[in-house]
Amino acid sequence: xxxxxxxxxxxxxxxxxxxxxxxxxxxxxxxxxxxxxxxxxxxxxxxxxxxxxxxxxxxxxxxxxxxxxxxxxxxxxxxxxxxxxxxxxxxxxxxxxxxxxxxxxxxxxxxxxxxxxxxxxxxxxxxxxxxxxxxxxxxxxxxxxxxxxxxxxxxxxxxxxxxxxxxxxxxxxxxxxxxxxxxxxxxxxxxxxxxxxxxxxxxxxxxxxxxxxxxxxxxxxxxxxxxxxxxxxxxxxxxxxxxxxxxxxxxxxxxxxxxxxxxxxxxxxxxxxxxxxxxxxxxxxxxxxxxxxxxxxxxxxxxxxxxxxxxxxxxxxxxxxxxxxxxxxxxxxxxxxxxxxxxxxxxxxxxxxxxxxxxxxxxxxxxxxxxxxxx
Numbered sequence: 343x344x345x346x347x348x349x350x351x352x353x354x355x356x357x358x359x360x361x362x363x364x365x366x367x368x369x370x371x372x373x374x375x376x377x378x379x380x381x382x383x384x385x386x387x388x389x390x391x392x393x394x395x396x397x398x399x400x401x402x403x404x405x406x407x408x409x410x411x412x413x414x415x416x417x418x419x420x421x422x423x424x425x426x427x428x429x430x431x432x433x434x435x436x437x438x439x440x441x442x443x444x445x446x447x448x449x450x451x452x453x454x455x456x457x458x459x460x461x462x463x464x465x466x467x468x469x470x471x472x473x474x475x476x477x478x479x480x481x482x483x484x485x486x487x488x489x490x491x492x493x494x495x496x497x498x499x500x501x502x503x504x505x506x507x508x509x510x511x512x513x514x515x516x517x518x519x520x521x522x523x524x525x526x527x528x529x530x531x532x533x534x535x536x537x538x539x540x541x542x543x544x545x546x547x548x549x550x551x552x553x554x555x556x557x558x559x560x561x562x563x564x565x566x567x568x569x570x571x572x573x574x575x576x577x578x579x580x581x582x583x584x585x586x587x588x589x590x591x592x593x594x595x596x597x598x599x600x601x602x603x604x605x606x607x608x609x610x611x612x613x614x615x616x617x618x619x620x621x622x623x624x625x626x627x628x629x630x631x632x633x634x635x636x637x638x639x640x641x642x643x644x645x646x647x648x649x650x651x652x653x654x655x656x657x658x659x660x661x662x663x664x665x666x667x668x669x670x671x672x673x674x675x676x677x678x679x680x681x682x683x684x685x686x687x688x689x690x691x692x693x694x695x696x697x698x699x700x701x702x703x704x705x706x707x708x709x710x711x712x713x714x715x716x717x
Contacts, residue, residue, distance in 0.1 A: 343715075344399045346462035346485070348453065349386045350406040350469040354582055355604045359383070360409065371413040375402055378410065380541075383605035385703065386468055388535040392707040401460045403453055405473050411452045420455055422448035450477050457481045464714055466491060467505075475501040487717055491530070493633075495625050496522060507717060509710070514629045528713050532633045534640030535703040542610045547643065550576040551676055552615035553598075554608055555634070557581075557588050561623055563669075565592055570669045571619070572598045575676050580611055613641040616686060617676060620647035630656065636701045639663065639693035644686050646676055656701065662693040 351359075359381060360367050366374050379387035379402060386402055393400045404410050415422055454477070457465065465485035467473050470492040478488060482504065489507040495515065502508060502524045510516040511532040519527045551571070557564050565588075571577050572594035579585065579595065580603040589595040603611050612618055618638035622630065630650030638645040639657070647653070649665035657663040664679065666672035679686040 343463045345393055345464045346401045346460045347386050347389055348403045348467045348473055350472045355383055358604050367409040371417055374410045381605040382538055388703045392704050403456050405453050415452050422451045457484045475504050479504040512631050514627050531631055532636055533701050533703040533706040534636040534697050538609045541606050542613050547614055547616040549578050549615040551617045552578050553619040554580045564621055567621055567669050568595050570673055574673050609641055612638055612643050615643045617646055618643040622648055636697050639697040642690055642694040644690040645693055657696055662696050
């Protein structure tokens with residue numbers, strides 16, 4: 343099959359990516375996309391690798407990566423507009439009016455050209471919200487099956503009609519996709535790309551406790567949780583640069599903040615940590631399933647995560663991970679395992695074995711292919 347994977351990147355990651363290798367910005371499209379796929383940021387590189395390993399022809403589009411997209415267009419002699427996207431709106435609900443958005447028109451024009459050129463049997467949008475449904479709908483005549491993958495809540499009123507199948511890593515979210523009118527919804531749990539272990543140093547952990555992530559409205563308890571942990575334990579926080587500002591009056595959190603870490607560097611930090619902390623977003627409700635469950639265990643760190651009734655579907659809660667039931671419980675458990683290294687290491691090793699046996703990206707992609715080929 344011909345499979346085209348479309349996604350977008352965090353702007354902060356793109357800045358760091360090209361800062362690390364400035365020459366890439368003027369390199370060929372092939373060189374840039376190869377480097378991006380190997381970065382271990384997000385899942386698109388893993389999908390591309392394992393799908394190709396299965397014998398499929400795979401293309402990757404990073405829709406908002408300007409150096410990459412301009413290189414593709416330049417190499418094909420494609421002209422594109424620097425203007426913003428134009429939209430028809432109704433002023434006061436009565437008067438039709440053309441407005442120009444801040445999204446540059448080239449972003450959608452080049453994606454459309456890439457899809458026309460590739461003519462995929464399957465078009466998979468891994469950036470459901472940032473690659474708009476209107477654009478996806480316009481690609482229908484150039485693609486066979488159109489599928490989407492999304493790991494958070496979809497905004498109210500979002501148009502899901504262009505998609506033949508919507509995938510979610512979270513069963514609760516999958517149900518909400520159905521409520522929006524999705525034609526077909528499938529749960530495809532999150533996973534760990536085991537290739538990471540070939541690209542990071544496997545060494546004795548030197549960082550006592552690590553939290554990798556963000557703060558914001560969808561994590562209402564996260565700052566209080568981090569503040570309590572940072573007051574009692576040597577926690578190192580890695581996340582977006584705005585983290586230190588958003589910590590506000592939580593001075594212990596501000597002091598614990600280190601810097602951003604993306605892709606391979608993020609996984610190295612996790613591997614170098616004795617304990618990796620996890621707390622689910624509010625939308626997760628009673629269901630455990632986010633990327634950190636499998637990333638922390640996958641690299642061999644001890645996962646300390648919030649208890650959910652279904653956590654036992656992924657791990658043995660006595661021997662492979664450490665669940666907590668409250669902030670105080672989490673603080674106490676972290677203290678215990680910092681003082682009991684042999685127990686910590688044994689649970690971490692057992693958790694890693696489980697993830698590498700059951701929760702790899704390679705296995706999830708086998709599930710994905712099975713679903714789309716039967717559609």
